[in-house]
Amino acid sequence: MERHYFDANATAPPLPTVVDAVARAMAETWGNPTSTHREGQRARHLLEEARRSVAAGLGAAPAELVFCASATEALHLLLRGLRPALGDRPALVFPGEHSACLNPLADWAVRWMPDDPEGCATVVQMAASNETGILYAMPGHLAVRIKDAAQAWGKVPVDLADCDAAVFSGHKIGGPRGVAVLWMRPGLPWTAVMEGPQERRRRGGTEDLPAILGLAEAVAELPARLARNAALAPLRDALEAEVLSWSPDYEVIGRGLPRLPNTSSLLLRGHLGESVQIALDLAGFAVSTGSACHSGSTKPSHAIMTLGYSEQEARSVLRISMLPGAAPEAVAALGAALKRILDQ
């Protein structure tokens, strides 16, 4: 059976140039960039070249980037490294944040937006919601403004001017899994929590050079990816209009708000998102729900409930996130399969 992948916000397939770069580097440039011999120096040279390319793509200086293994790791390093200097002053946090952000904040005094920012040491705001695709502006001019750009990267332009630190994930933009970027503005009161000589003593551990070289290839294709993602909006809108025409009980979360062009968060009242997702999977379509699986039990999404929806409504959400270049025929086939399933 032909498969159609509509779960781009979970991960995207690596680009062919990325696969080539990773394979070549694994075979040819396996030297340790910290070694002083020729193999090491060659690896070091390629590492710094990749850092310059990625920095240029982000509009940052190369020395401001720390390569990490995931955006989750980057957020942990960032928040744990800021904690000593920021002390016990509260963090103002967007309540729909990803768990990668909420987990390292577990022992912080947290105030939830839209609470008063007065007295907060930091503000934590995702640029785009992985679940609804809604875009968020960075609020205020507080001490340290942290942007989780993992989901926005490659789908909409990301601005570093309104924040002091940001995280980016390679596998969301057609790069390899296991590589991400932590960007920090110089002068941030941050200390390393994973010590070691690598990454200017900011993140210990031998750099994954093949993954970093693959990431540089994906970054080189970002302008084209942004354009291809922007072109998805009419396809998304047509699919949403069709779904809304089926029942007055159906809703598109965030409709009318600035959103990622590839994401539809469909609230299908009267249906369980998980059941619809499984039925679509059997029909050849990979989509997602507005729920997160934790050790076997499916919890309703806090990100949906934070928008004012009930637990039951949160369990009725289906997320469709298109890859750049999604074919109109595949989107039409998805719509037809979804209708068949909802009509049963």
Ligand code: PLP
């Ligand atoms: N932040 C957001 C908004 C995300 O969507 C994700 C991944 O889904 C992450 C952080 C974590 O990214 P990674 O998979 O690189 O750890």
